[in-house]
Each structure stands twice: as structure tokens, then as C-alpha cells.
Amino acid sequence: MTTxxxxxxDGREMxxxxxxxxARLTFTYNEEWRTTxxxxxxSISIPLALAQHGHAKIDPFLWGLLPDNQMVLDQWAK
Numbered sequence: 001m002t003t004x005x006x007x008x009x010d011g012r013e014m015x016x017x018x019x020x021x022x023a024r025l026t027f028t029y030n031e032e033w034r035t036t037x038x039x040x041x042x043s044i045s046i047p048l049a050l051a052q053h054g055h056a057k058i059d060p061f062l063w064g065l066l067p068d069n070q071m072v073l074d075q076w077a078k
Contacts (some may be wrong), residue, residue, distance in 0.1 A: 007042060014042060017058060027058040 005017040005029075005072055015029040029051050043049050043061050066073060 012024075017062075024055045025058045025062070026052060026054055028052045 003019045005068055007014040007017065012033060013030045014026055014033045017025055017027050019025055027042065027046060029042075029048060031051065034051060034059050036050050043057075046057050046061060
């Protein structure tokens with residue numbers, strides 16, 4: 001099973017989401033992205049000021065990408 005997701009924006013690696021053994025997620029900005037003059041955050045709640053963000057920040061962001069329809073989520077899960 002894959003434990004890492006790479007976030008690519010504008011053709012460049014922005015950062016990586018990694019799942020640990022306890023299934024908790026962490027997002028870490030790519031340092032090159034983070035220090036670029038025109039860099040922008042993945043989300044307002046995940047600022048560039050910190051290089052790494054834990055599950056309390058990344059989980060709600062990822063859930064926000066999914067539809068708010070339980071029937072759709074159940075169908076996708078099948």
C-alpha cells in the first residue's frame with residue numbers, strides 16, 4: 001500500500017503527504033517550493049511559515065476535497 005502522496009503544482013513538487021504506521025498523516029513542504037519568491041501555501045490553514053504540518057491540519061484539508069454526500073462516498077468506497 002502506498003504511504004506517500006506528492007503534491008505537484010505548476011509542474012513542481014510542492015510537498016508530500018506521508019502516512020505513518022498509525023495511519024496518521026503529515027504534510028511537509030518541499031524546501032525549494034517553500035523558499036521560492038512566488039510560493040503560496042496549499043491552504044490558508046497550512047501556512048508556509050512551518051515546513052511540516054500534522055494530521056490536525058492535513059486531515060480536514062483532504063476531507064474538504066471530498067463530496068459532502070455520504071451516498072457518493074459509500075459508492076466510491078465500494
